[in-house]
Amino acid sequence: MMKQPAELLQLMTLEEKIGQLLQLAAPFFQGADGQITGPMAEMGITEETVRNTGSVLGLTGAEDVINVQKQHLATNRLGIPLLIMADIVHGYKTIFPVPLAIGCSWDLELAEQSAEIAAKEAAAAGVHVTFAPMVDLVRDPRWGRVMESTGEDPYLNSEFARAFVRGFQGKDLVNDVSRVAACVKHFAAYGAAEGGRDYNTVDLSERQLREFYLPSYKAALDEGCEMVMTAFNTVDGIPATGNKWLMRDLLRGEWSFDGVMISDWGAVKELIPHGVAANEAEAAIKAIRAGVDIEMMTTCYSDHLQKLVESKEIDEALIDEAVLRILELKQKLGLFEQPYRGANAQLEQELVSSEAHRNASRELALKSCVLLKNDSVLPLNREQKIALIGPFAANGDILGPWSWLGSKDEAVQLAAGIGSKIDASLLSVTEGCGIETATEEQLKAAIAAASEADVLVLALGEHSDMSGEAGSRSNIQLPQVQLELISKLKQLGKPMVAVLFNGRPLDLHGVIDQADAVLEAWFPGTEGGAAIAELLFGESEPTGRLTMSFPYSVGQIPVYYNRFNTGRPQGAPDAQVRYVSQYLDIPNEPLLPFGYGLGYTTFKYSEAVMAADTMSASEPLQVNLTVTNTGTRAGEDIVQLYVRDMAGDVVRPLQELKAFKKVMLQPGESKEISFTLEEQQLRYYHADLTFASDPGEFELYIGPNSRDVSALKFKLSK
Template structure:
């Protein structure tokens, strides 16, 4: 790939408006002023041996981890406790990750303070969606369409993690993920670029706080995986990615830039290759773009043994060659392989790697430690005697709020929901009913005891008479239980309504959990069939970490709730929604396809030269499969409430967006129901003709508004010229005059309120 930097003059020429320079949105950010390293760092670098420099660029898994943390990554050789402490004392270890033991952190830091140069250690962890308090998985939390919520949960997670000495989290994951087969989509914000940008920014700000990185309750964020990991072919983890530079710049770069613009000072190179060059050795990606165009002055760390995997890629001859390629490409720190410690000194002595390259990376690492306040106080976050900040009542209440705001109501025929809290006999059936462990979701390495948070407990607590609830597993996630279906049918027949808690276990999502099928396992579908055959109304509560194909589920249900993996307060949060204490307000951050064979499917796809004018009719020789239209069963942004939102008048003024002006969009939304509702009002735009074909729709803004029963709300959006930027033929941001379609709607693929506006030449 060629370098395609953007200068201020080029942006002016491309847009024709000087006002854009102060308003360039996230995703097309201009460079920032690099942070200058303190003078003492240069003095330290001058005193360091080659071995000490290599040590500052070497990160290992902690020798002391709990079982969940140890199982989160492949089994590799990890030093014993005594060996790690010795390495810290010798100044040959920059830090460790995934220990939650503050006493071990203290031992290591004391050892580092006995080293020759007394350079403090750095402690990192995979704090993905909570620490001891577990919040909804990031994909689920993104369904809230509330960046402020994501910022608050990240702040709470940082407060808990920093309390045991953790300085650095390997989060947020900001990969755009459009293939539901990919298990790691559960860690991100879904398929949309705008939502991905806003969530990335919010989570970075939450982790790092607003008092500076030297605040004892701040942890430095690490947007990952750079870059395009979510575009892995076939949704297969670690697989090849092959996308154009335009797609990188339009789709996959913007959430990273949003995270960096929010202050993130680290990033992680992805496992995948891009156009034949693995990211861990991709100089164009890590140096030309990240450092050159974006002026990123922070630390790039490899993913777990990512540098060593250059050998298996067929890109490096051996470990020594892999080390050379990674450091020269711009990977500052090696995670877990030990290759930098082993090979960097000799590579410098042989002249294959300039000392200046090593010093540059060491400078970045030491600068990060200085920003975290570790040189001022190496024990800043290591306070074994301090009062506990784990699982405080307010943090658990935040987890409950996040849980209920993450739930998405897909259908609600005959207003079967909310359930009545008294006088209604309810059967709770399915493998998720009492599985509190699974509701935590993947990447929960440090959590406490949430055994009281299962759905059964949450429903019992919400009911006036808990004896009216009958709980039956019916089946396992993928295996039948002896007599399970019979017991489930009996419970259903004795009840007024059935809640089916079915779906995926937490082990079905996350790293190394790609699926060829995105359907509910057959054994659970058989259970659903048997229960539905009783004629009792069925409410399905889905446990899932990805979009699912629900074509066989929808006809057998009255209502469907997407519950994701909701964390520490899962049961209580779900019960709040099921019984109407709060209404459902979540919206899908990923499109749910009609059938599994549609994936990868995402709403903002291209129109093609043969769009289907009547999707429901499946016109011949048009873009659709032979049996289904090219649309989602439940599109991005979809979600119902217990109210009755109705979209009314739309006002866009004169319908012209001038060069230096704005287009004010006003829409009225009524609630015709007898219950209050929270509606996520979404603004979509389509460019009818451009020098690069444009998506059928693009989300440009959204507002979450509360509307009282029988009430109305006016929602206002401000559309600016820079909101219409796209990557042009010269691979630079541009805006072109023309006619645009505009929709204010409750979801993608729904017309809602439609108008057109003009961008004059």
């Protein structure tokens, strides 16, 4: 009979315990063929270290996983299986749109399905844990990792966090070997890095941290997420990986999280360059005291913890509790009874990139694209001659960062997608320029093709390496050669559609003012070209809505919808023209607001009506309105409800998203939409960090985005 984790712990030597706290990348294990990212260093790893190691990063493929696990079980004294972990962020082999794009779908069911499919493919390939979801709130598009978040709103991020965890983990990790454990990241506030520069300092008040940045992590944990990954950044002057208040007091104490905490790659040793540890031994002390259970890819624990215990600088009980949490996760995954768990080479072959999975990827790509502009150019006419021009016209680099095992060669390029819709004689395809370089020959070929066409479709964007981890950029316009291509083609006077492939909100000057239509496709995944073609020809309706504001210029950043007012707000009735909070050369408002997106039809909202203009803790507020499709096509709109607390204990945002509802309407059809607003939705963190609502006046806003709203007033009574 298998021993329970607590019994097994009693049999382990100190060296074996410390081994469970180390995570090594796949190449350290014989026969593994894994891909690793980040800095590699001479680590002084011995065979004994590998035999005692508790988990492996980046190992995949059913046959390799089974072989490595079999070898490990044969050499590990107590036969403790490895945990196999990997970055399955937005798909395993079938790649879905990047998470920021998934956020723009506002579709929680499809988000959950994407995680479920990723889990099925990864589990069949032998993976036990995915380093996802990333739920960091993001406000600065210079930061490359905004592509890995679902946006700038804590409520919406929390809902997506829950959906991803449900998709990855299912309801029963022990018996359902087609699911994987989720690891929410990066705890905490990684998305608030100064200057949008990756790994950089974060400095927030505790109230702001709790109000905006922590809710999505808490939502993931409330949904049962099994693991948490530390962030690279500081929190209140202390790196997260050594932050006792953050990990012990908040996460494990206040939130009662008893799962596994893992560092990000090398983050324990990085306490030294951060300047809070003088050496590796001190880094190990601070991390283990903070509650970090697994050290990823540095050896501060394995090199120093035993001596630190022997010298009584740390209590062995700290190591015991970390090991116990790791063993309990292995038990929860059923690894002691099924060390190979879901690894199945035949099933892996059947599942990865299956037709059903690719269809699901295409559906989510359809929902994730956002139509930003359309001056009566879209949908395209199948009888038109189309010149498809640009560096992404026939480019498979549309999967985006963190697509790990996704194949660019198997991705549906835009040229193939459009080519499947019209006669070959009506389509010409040319690059026009590279992503960052251009030749005279490329430009001449593009102008020649455009001159013969009825409409131009420009496929533009960023290389996938221009966003993602370490993909920070100070200039978030399209590369200059692409802006020049647009300008030259504009001179031909042809209708022009821009399709954008990118991982962040861009400064769209030179694009949105030149093109007649702009479709934000993000990095749309394996079926991207097919999905975009469906949208361009009107076979499907664009329904995506932005979950991150698009700046007017980089000088505004950070710019976000749920901002605070000032004592001298621009536009106030008694304000002087100059002495208000404003820029002299650009608007305060973003170019495109949170929640924004167009379709091929139009909608009209009736005046919203409240059942009463007062609510209380026992009497919610009911709000009703009618939405009518006033266009000639069927379409879907996302009705958004925002609230403002007019006078709080501390300054409250000008708007906060509290609810949304999707409505699908045929031409001329109307439907009544009803919202129920409850008192707990009005609670916030006060100056003393109590979480409560305040009686008083509120404004409620309803509209298709955060900008174009109508307002109602109501009161919250005691």
